[in-house]
Amino acid sequence: MIVIDSASPVPPFEQLRAQLAGQIQDHTLAVGTRLPAIRRLAADLGLAINTVGRAYRELEEAGLIETRGAAGSYVTAAGEEGREKAHRAAAEYAAVVARSGIGAEEALRIVQAALTRSLTT
Numbered sequence: 001m002i003v004i005d006s007a008s009p010v011p012p013f014e015q016l017r018a019q020l021a022g023q024i025q026d027h028t029l030a031v032g033t034r035l036p037a038i039r040r041l042a043a044d045l046g047l048a049i050n051t052v053g054r055a056y057r058e059l060e061e062a063g064l065i066e067t068r069g070a071a072g073s074y075v076t077a078a079g080e081e082g083r084e085k086a087h088r089a090a091a092e093y094a095a096v097v098a099r100s101g102i103g104a105e106e107a108l109r110i111v112q113a114a115l116t117r118s119l120t121t
Contacts, residue, residue: 004045010120012047017055024064024075035065035073 002019004012023029035056036044042052056073059065063078097107 002041002045004047013051013054013058014120016045016047016052017058020055020059021062021064024059029075031075031077033075035075037072 002016004015006012008015010018020029020035029035035041038052038056039049041047042049045052056065056067060067060073063076065073066076067073093107093111097104102110
């Protein structure tokens with residue numbers, strides 16, 4: 001279930017993108033699942049078509065979905081690849097932090113700030 005909070009400072013396309021990405025990554029949406037058509041989902045959520053389109057484009061750029069023209073958009077197996085990339089990036093970051101002498105709490109604050117910035121831009 002997708003819920004868009006109109007009072008949130010996070011843009012609607014990002015709320016949608018994040019929720020769909022989460023459902024793909026936690027396997028609520030299984031590989032091969034067909035996503036609703038952009039127009040249909042926009043109408044269901046009370047969003048502009050371009051808003052849903054942007055969320056789908058970003059999911060596609062991340063490799064989580066693929067669009068097959070008029071056949072629609074589907075969850076790809078590449079979602080697991082994204083998770084693996086995140087694990088590798090985290091391991092690399094942890095190594096940089098250790099070499100730099102940065103403490104764990106500060107390192108986590110740095111990551112939290114980076115995540116916050118990326119979700120609001």
